[in-house]
Amino acid sequence: IKIKSFIGFFLFFQVIFLCPLRSQNVIISNTSSRNSTSLNGKWKYVIDHYDAGQLGFLPIYTNLKPKDKTDRVEYSFDQAESLWVPGSWNTQKPELFYLEGTIWYRKTFDQENISKDKRYFVYFGAANYLSTVTFNGKILGKHEGGFTPFCFEITKLIKDKDNYLIIGVSNTRASDYIPGKVTDWFNHGGITRDVKLIEVPTTFISNYFLSLDKTTLNSKTKIIKGSLTLNGKAAGQKARVTIPELKVVKEVTIDSTGSCKFSLASNKLELWSPENPKLYDVTIESGTDKVTDRIGFRTIEAKGKQILLNGKPVFLKGISLHDENPLRKDRANSKDDARLMLGWAKELGCNFLRLAHYPHQENIVRLADEMGIMLWEELPLYWGIDWGNAKVLQKAKDQYSELINRDYNRASSIIWSIANETSPSPTRNQFLISLVEHVRGMDSTRLLSAACKKDQAVDGHPDDDYTLGDPIMKYLDIISFNEYLGWYGGLPEECRKKTYKASMEKPVIVSEFGGDALQGFYGDSLTRWSENYQENLYKENLAMFDRIDGLAGLTPWILTDFMTPLRQLPNVQDGWNRKGLISEKGIKKRAFFVLQKYYKKK
Ligand code: GCB
The missing domain is CATH 2.60.40.10 (Immunoglobulins)
Structure with missing residues (x-):
């Protein structure tokens, strides 16, 4: 009997948790103008290393407490420690630094003056990656995707006292997720953006x-x-x-x-x-x-080889950036973080930013509107996507819908990019064409592009004259490509003999180029990892790209050094990609001034 009841219990939770509970299809845009209460601050948390709660073994979301001394409850929010929200869990406690798994967060609150004429929602700016949202012991649903907002209605469940919102967030990587299993950025886990309780009228x-x-x-x-x-x-x-x-x-x-x-x-x-x-x-x-x-x-x-803003040609003086504040070693999540990054970009002379490689926080998009900086926004359709999987395509469409719903009204946002460094193949092309149709169907007020891959020969480039011809470019407005000549193949001086031309009459953006430099390490222009090498690489690359007919902009890789488990070279990388023009301490490297000078002249 015991075994049977255990199996029954197990199956019950399996059914609840494994059925594809999708997030409620409710959109509340512009949440900063709504009547809301912030649920940011300290949240109690329970680690769930084996995903027992997500899988249904342990009903952590029911917030059980022992009723008497005989009672067995194998977790405790009340005795648990706290994490700050918003914020990734990784840098808040040393033992959470490389955690990839599930953490259940609990916030309790009272709500006075609940009105029958109102509806109540819990809103999350983002939680990475898979979230199971529960309220007062009921599962509201799941949300997949680490960088776009979602909300759930709690009108029928909210009480004036002792509400508890429990959300299980998993940052486990999987090959049918977006992004896939391997990226070159840090897998910040948890509730990374604002949480709000929103009150709206019935309609x-x-x-x-x-x-x-x-x-x-x-x-x-x-x-x-x-x-x-x-x-x-x-x-x-x-x-x-x-x-x-x-x-x-x-x-x-x-x-x-x-x-x-x-x-x-x-x-x-x-x-x-x-x-x-x-x-x-x-x-x-x-x-x-x-x-x-x-x-x-x-x-x-896009007209011919030019990008026209308000009918006039514009050159996009850009830089790429991650949504991370390197000084705080956390995902960016505030106006202050946005101000820091945009301040540096302005100082560099930029009028354009590539928000790589996933949707950044809404604050930066709104601040770019105020400051007059144009933006490229994208989804993490990055290395290793399961292109043949129809579910993955649906996830990409859902994530794009969430992003467009959030940012459609932002004049600064001018380009949707649909992918980064993906190799052409029939399934990949079909996937991206379908995504193009989806995005164009929702929004005809922006241009479309993709950061295409330029296949690199290991020992430099055999061809001196290269034609940019990824088949997906036909469906896009702007041809963009990443090129690491002088870093992943060849030395910077090879740039002198290379030429690039687009196979179509469209504007061209160099969506990435760059090389690593450890700030404060000097050598000569051939010493890898030195500021001098990076400085020279920038000079040679800029001169090379200047020769491209139809060059309409650049977003070099990248504004600041950023955290990534992929880069572990001791004493140089130590868990950081060093292609930043600014170090993680906020110190500018020599190449910063090369680009600044170039943009001044443009
Ligand atoms: C790339 C990727 C970017 C990496 C960069 C690098 O092409 O798009 O995410 O961080 O190269 O540093 O290798």
Whole structure:
């Protein structure tokens, strides 16, 4: 009997946990303008090394406590230690540094004035990678993907006292995940971005998309096209969109699908650009709900070999970066972190950033809007993706939808990149073409690209004249490629005899180049790992890329040194990729000034 009941218990939890509980399909965009309570701070945690909770062996999420002295409960949140949220767990305790597994987090809270006319949601800016979200002992669902936001409704479960939100987060790597098993960045685990309790009316503004109609770019009267979606009983409900500075007020009626489209006209619209990052206060109201935002309007196009911002050619003076604050050795998760990175990029002379290799925190995208820095955003479709797996394709589409829903209204974000360094093959091409269709179907206000791989010969490049011809480029607006001549093959002086040309009439971005240098280590220009080598590599590479016909921008690899278990050369790397132009202590290397000078002249 005992065995039977154990098996029954086990199967019950297996069913609950292994069935593909997907996250609720609810979108609440622009959460900073919502009525919310921060759930950041200290959370109690229980480590689950064998994934017993995720698999259903141990019902950790029920938050059990022994009822009396005879009772057996094999975990305890009450006696557990705490972790800060947001923040990856790795650098908070030495024993968690390389942990790849599951941690269950618990936050308890009281909620006064619960109203019957409101709905309540728990919102996570991001948790890496697989999350099982539970509230007051009930499983709400799972979310997969380490870098995009998700939320779950708790309206029927919330109480005025002793609520407990328990989330199991696993950062275990797997080949059918995005990213796959091997990356060149640190696998920061846990709840890495803000957590909020959001209160909205029963019918609320879920999301809205506003953009400049590009056909009116050269007209005196410019048109802003928009759409807006409500969640709840919305059909027939009125909504109002206001841009006070433009004296624009529009009343609309929500249709039976819960959405509506509209257009706004203005003779006075100033366009957003790096020189004039003009943002307008926009208010959207419906019923008792009201959301305010600051939105810029611009167009971005690829014409021939040029990228046109608001109809004028623009050269993208960029740099790549990870969403990590090297000084704090954690995922970036605040406005301060964003300010630090964008401050360095500005100092370098950048008007453009590649947010590699996954969606970065929303704060940096919003700050880029304010500061006038254009952005390339991407998903971790990186080395080793299981291209033939239809489920993986669906995951990629879901992650892209979450990202577009979050950032559609950000004028700074001008490029969606669909992959990094992936080798052409029929299954990979098919996967990416399908993703292109998905992304274009949701958003026609940005350009598409992919950081393509340029196959490297181990001993340098046999061909001096190289044609960029990845078949996926046909489906994209911009041709981008990563090139490590002088680092992974050849010495920097080889750059002098190389040429690159695109196989299509499209603008070209060099999406990566670079080499490692240990800050403070000097040698001559041939001494590997020295600042001098990196400095020379930058000079030679920049001169080489300058010869590309149609060069429209560069995002060298990378703004700062970053954590990665892949790089362990003692006394040089020690767990850091050293291709940064700035060290993990915040000190600039020589190559920083080479690029700064180059951008000054451009
Ligand atoms: C690349 C990858 C990037 C790596 C870099 C390197 O091509 O896209 O993620 O960190 O090379 O340093 O090797």
